[in-house]
Amino acid sequence: MYEYLKFLLVKLKSIDDKLTVIALLQNKFWVRINDKNLNEKWFFKENGELLISINGNIVDGRYEQLSEGSLIVELDKNKILLNQNFIYNDILLLKKDSDDSDFYAFYDDSKFNNSEFEQFIEVSRKEVLNTKILKLADNTEAEVLMKPNKNIISLGDSVLINQKLTVLEFLETANNFYELKEGEITGIFIKDKYKIAEINIVVKQHSKILSVGDTIVHSNEFIHDGRYKIGSNLGIEIIAKEICSKYSIITCETLNKKHCLEVWCMDSMGFSNGDLVFENGEFVQDGKYRLSILKTLRVVAGEIV
Structure with missing residues (x-):
């Protein structure tokens, strides 16, 4: 969910659809979306007071509109600048100045309950995002956020597991290996299987053809450095599980x-x-x-x- 909301934030920022009418924010409960199982609601009063209810306990704060789309929020004598703020389909997004990863997301309490909002987000994200499901080798699933108007996975695509950007650096499917950094795909490889000296191996290949620089990811026995035949007309030399030479x-x-x-x-x-x-x-x-x-x-x- 958070990755979809981040996507919305970027999309809205690109069309400069900022929250300019402060009245749209006021006099309603905004339920904060969080992963801490807290029932947190924000209420912006017309006089600049901000009431925050956390599991029924009230925290007093204040807010001030500085310019079009910018707010200062004061909580416990700490002030934060929220300079990219949007309301989209009854979703409120408030982003902290200069920090793209720090943002607050809410939904209008008068429009949804929690289950209705989750259903709304799921339908919305399927309509808006260009996604593809990957079934991983361990039978779990990953969701790839592909670039608009693309139907194949490519470098730079983001990968979600359980709707969160994955921290994994390596994924394996039935036909491919993927290398990742900070949830983004940095390498896409072919997965192929061979037999050398009665040992079954699985190789991470840069292309459909076995090549120098490809690496052995799995084997049913230890692979010693040396030369091996694959079939009758292909030979390879392996050092530290990497194919360093290839022969006909x-x-x-x-x-x-x-x-x-x-x-x-x-x-x-x-x-x-x-x-x-x-x-x-x-x-x-x-x-x-x-x-x-x-x-x-x-x-x-x-x-x-």
């Missing part, structure tokens, strides 16, 4: 059929210097390996030179 694997037989080589190529187009050459899972011995009349591989320390 080409299997070839020497012309005399004495050796069956496995060449790990850095370039998928073919052999090049620095490619790795294995036989039976080990680096081949130094030497020349003739693959055809025109093609011979010269290998030193397991690499084509």
Whole structure:
């Protein structure tokens, strides 16, 4: 709810629809929206007195309108400046000067009871906000506030859990990983699964294609640093759960059929210097390996030179 009210505050500020007629504020009870389970009501009298009822206990205060849309509120000899104040659909929003996160939200007690207001907010937020529900890997749900007129999640979108901006820094769904900072999406990644050396792994990928820089998020066994095959034609090198090298694997037989080589190529187009050459899972011995009349591989320390 608070995130929707913050959105309203930004929206109203952008169209400069400030509270300019002080009479709209006066002589009615405004129920303050809070998460402390307090029954708090504010009553602005015409003479500048402010009465606040907290669970039936009265606190005296004062208020003064300085200019269009600005109020000074005095409580317990402390004064605060509220310089962006709006009434929208019987919702009162008062924001403290220079602090976007500190604002007061109320609803008109004569228009709603608590359950009616919650229903109103839920309907209103669905009509106004462009949202998408994410089902997380732990079967909980997150709500993404997408940009207007967008139908896909993108960087900068806000994420709510239980209608509050989440403090989580990482989310996982069936198909994606999301990195967050202060409730906003800062990274979107593809989630994919592979099998290496009989170990099942889940990788956080920057694109649909497995690439250098992708990281292993989950595995059913400990992953030691080293080189691993994925299927028969893809090889990767892993250091600290990060893919630091990627190879296309080409299997070839020497012309005399004495050796069956496995060449790990850095370039998928073919052999090049620095490619790795294995036989039976080990680096081949130094030497020349003739693959055809025109093609011979010269290998030193397991690499084509």
